[in-house]
Amino acid sequence: MEEDYIKLVFGLKLKQQRLKKELSLFGLSKLTGLSKSYLNEIEKGKKYPKTDKIALLAEKLEVPYDSMVSLKLDKNLAPVGELLQSKILKELPLELFGVKESDLIDIVANAPTKVNAFISTIIEIAKHYNFGRESFYLASVRSFQEANNNFFPDLEKAVIDFAKGYHIDLKNSVSSKELEEILIEEYGYTINNEDLRKHQELDNLRSVFIPKTKTLLIAGHIDEAQRSFIYAKEIGYNFLKITERLYTFTWIKFENFDQVLNNFYASYFAGALLIPRKLLKTHIDRFLGKPKFDKTFLTGIKNNYNASPESLYQRLTNILPNDYLLENLFFLRFSHKEDSDRFDITKELHLTHQHSPHGNEIDEKYCRRWVSIRVLQEISKSKVDHHMDVQISHYPSDGLSYLIMASATKDPFKDGEYRSVSLGLLINDQLRKKVKFLDDPKLKTIDVGVTCERCNIENCEVRQRPPKILSKLEKNRKTAQVVNSLYEKFG
Structure with a gap:
């Protein structure tokens, strides 16, 4: 170079x-x-x-x-x-x-x-927009996912090959005990469940891997689903023969782009191993084929899969576009602190175009009519472990409607904080062919905007700020009309 x-x-x-x-x-x-x-x-x-x-x-x-x-x-x-x-x-x-x-x-x-x-x-x-190297790398990986419809056949095949080689039954969700045994016996890992919890500064980390001794330090406050994901991800790094990798989860620093990309590969492998494709498709078929919307498909997640709600929603973004041709979808993750009025998008994926809603860096207020935000408001009041809801969001500004499913949970690493994950599916002819419950009268259709500053919904009961962006555009439009009339009069 x-x-x-x-x-x-x-x-x-x-x-x-x-x-x-x-x-x-x-x-x-x-x-x-x-x-x-x-x-x-x-x-x-x-x-x-x-x-x-x-x-x-x-x-x-x-x-x-x-x-x-x-x-x-x-x-x-x-x-x-x-x-x-x-x-x-x-x-x-x-x-x-x-x-x-x-x-x-x-x-x-x-x-x-x-x-x-x-x-x-x-x-x-x-x-x-305070767009640093981290944001650039993550945007690059996201663009790579979107370009491939977030489906990677080589990684799907790698999971199947791994399951055959280690006698993993993909008809059921694998347990952390099975994965831990493979890490120890096959890859020489030492699992340490004690030392990470001794350091208060590391409360936000789930795991730390020490490559020299192959020691995997696990946080004490993780649940079975989180532990299984950590183990599956470590197996992904090893089975895919990835050496350029990140050593903390969640990651706190990186040296190059390959580490960020390989982190995605290992995470994809983990999701595909914990939520097997064939097993998930049997549940999706039943879910989409019901005439009424069934909340138990998502609220009963722990009964079917050893995975978190976020992992399931992420996995749906792999399967729905490829196996059901539902490519017009988006995934969002929000964070929210108790007793605050702030809601932030911390992860997003848009497979075909920049669907509404999408993240912004200009301190505008997201529409409070979104189900993604409503589930966060409700869980912070009820203090339950998991809250799920669904709605049809209609955007009057562009005439598009989305079927939105959202789940909110406590943030396991931050007291008083919550996160929600949402899956949005564009309502079109393809979706109507696949989803039988779209006409369920219990599904509420709600007019929504993107941000309050850009929303033209009148008399909105949850508006946080006036529509100043629209007001400015309207003022400019009227100014242009007057200028055009002057051209006509004196031209």
Whole structure:
């Protein structure tokens, strides 16, 4: 990469000086006696000229030799240089998205000024929304999931292969005891259930893995479903032969993008192992085929699967698009602190487009008519362990409706805090063919907005803020109408 960077920097400088002289490649060729194709390859960063050629170019372009060979870029090209030297380009597996590094280099070399403006724009947006490296990596993984409809056949097959090799019965949800035995006997793990609970600073962690001794430290306050997921994820790392990985769960730091991506792979493996595809499909078939909505499909989750509500909802985002062709769906996770009026989206996935609702970073108030928020409000008052609800959310602004299922639970790692997970399915002809209970009269249809500031629902009893964004747009519309009438009158 360093050699490529040196070539590209020289090429960018050469092109910049050529354009300053208002020379075409043909013109520079005539001026220097160097072939047009050779100069073109230099400017694209594919070749680096010898010393005598650099001296010739510097002389004809009237630029100091030292300036031409220096790696220092002027202010117009500095952001491009920062991008090319950044770890993001080195760490991001571009091949996942069908992009070659050479393609990016060609783009930069062909239009450095425009690329610079684009990069500067991205940087400004990132600063404005506090969009750091962590957010960038997570957004990249999310885009990768969405591009594949969140279904990965190789990982599904790996789970089946693992189950065959270790005599795991995928007709039932596997227990933590079975998984612990495999970790110890097959992979040489030592399970430590004591030391993590001694450190108050680590209360938010579920597990820590020490690779040197293969010691897995487990938090004392986790339940059976959480323990099983931790074990299944560790097995995923080992069975998939992943070495570049994260060592804490939840993770607190990462070194590169591969660790974040591999964390997703291991988590997918764990979800597929704990919630077997064939078993889940038998329950989905019964659930979707009932004429009335059955809450027990979700509230009775612990009876069917050794998994949390979040794992089940996540698993549904794998199965529904692939096996039932229900691709227009989204997944959301909210967090909420008791006695506060704040609700934050902490995880989201949109398979076909940016469905409403979606996360925002501009401190607007999410619509309080969402079932995702209502279940959090209700569980914080009732103090129950699990609260589930369903509704049809209709967005008058775009005319779309979604079947939304939401479950709320206590946050096991933070006192007085709760989280909800929601699955939204766009109501269209495909959904109506698959879901028999859509006409259940007990399913309430509720008009909703995205945020209060952008909502045009009148006399909303739960509105948190006035619709100032809509008011501004309406004012601009009326202003435009008056201006148009003036054009007509005096034009």
